[in-house]
Amino acid sequence: TAEGFHLRLLEHVRKTVKPGDASNMIATIDNYCYTVESGMNVGDVKGKILDDIVLETNPTTVLELGTFCGYSALRIARNLPENSRFFTVEFNPEHAAVAKEIIHTAGMDDKIQMLIGPSQEMIPQFKGMGVSHFDLVFVDHEKDLYKPDVILLEKEGLLKKGSVIVADNVVYPGSPDYIDYVRNNPKFKSTNYMSELEYHKDVVDAIEKSIYIG
Numbered sequence: 149t150a151e152g153f154h155l156r157l158l159e160h161v162r163k164t165v166k167p168g169d170a171s172n173m174i175a176t177i178d179n180y181c182y183t184v185e186s187g188m189n190v191g192d193v194k195g196k197i198l199d200d201i202v203l204e205t206n207p208t209t210v211l212e213l214g215t216f217c218g219y220s221a222l223r224i225a226r227n228l229p230e231n232s233r234f235f236t237v238e239f240n241p242e243h244a245a246v247a248k249e250i251i252h253t254a255g256m257d258d259k260i261q262m263l264i265g266p267s268q269e270m271i272p273q274f275k276g277m278g279v280s281h282f283d284l285v286f287v288d289h290e291k292d293l294y295k296p297d298v299i300l301l302e303k304e305g306l307l308k309k310g311s312v313i314v315a316d317n318v319v320y321p322g323s324p325d326y327i328d329y330v331r332n333n334p335k336f337k338s339t340n341y342m343s344e345l346e347y348h349k350d351v352v353d354a355i356e357k358s359i360y361i362g
């Protein structure tokens with residue numbers, strides 16, 4: 149994905165989007181990515197799988213690792229019940245700034261709390277913020293951090309029996325150590341959802357859902 153994508157996307161959004169409408173923002177981002185240049189958003193095809201898992205889980209406390217431009221944050225927040233708590237973590241301040249504006253323009257400020265910093269430093273802070281555990285975690289950041297961050301979530305006591313971990317890109321770019329860890333761990337029950345890389349019909353990718361059984 150090309151350098152500066154997030155800035156060009158933001159310029160396009162500022163010119164074309166209908167404020168206060170999360171679904172219009174999602175469609176606007178997808179249209180830009182199909183017609184102008186693709187970004188590393190989860191996209192509409194894998195996004196539908198994510199939507200279905202969120203709706204099936206009906207979570208009240210949610211964590212996303214890897215905000216990027218806020219696309220999946222909007223997809224998730226759109227499907228959360230009232231008075232749920234949703235935190236999204238982004239380590240890149242330029243991406244976070246774009247996500248903040250996109251989330252604000254979509255009218256979803258009150259549903260999404262963004263934290264800027266490395267996931268390994270952010271995760272130990274949630275207990276102190278009154279989070280007892282997460283019902284759903286969407287993992288979509290640096291592939292090498294999938295496994296250590298899920299291990300850290302468990303160590304911090306932030307997973308409870310029934311907590312659902314949804315991981316993007318388990319085929320492309322791939323996170324082999326995570327897949328090996330979660331599939332061979334008796335504490336998780338995993339399901340693979342074969343799909344395609346966002347905005348690339350011809351490239352295989354997949355989402356992995358892992359339920360923590362403790």
Ligand SMILES: Oc1cc(-c2ccc(F)cc2)cc2cccnc12
Pocket residue numbers: 149188189190214288289290291316317320321346
């Ligand atoms: O969904 C994703 C896709 C890619 C990606 C990498 C190389 C490509 F040629 C195309 C896409 C990177 C990601 C990085 C972080 C979270 N998600 C990503």
Ligand SMILES: [Mg+2]
Pocket residue numbers: 188189190288316317
């Ligand atoms: Mg991804």
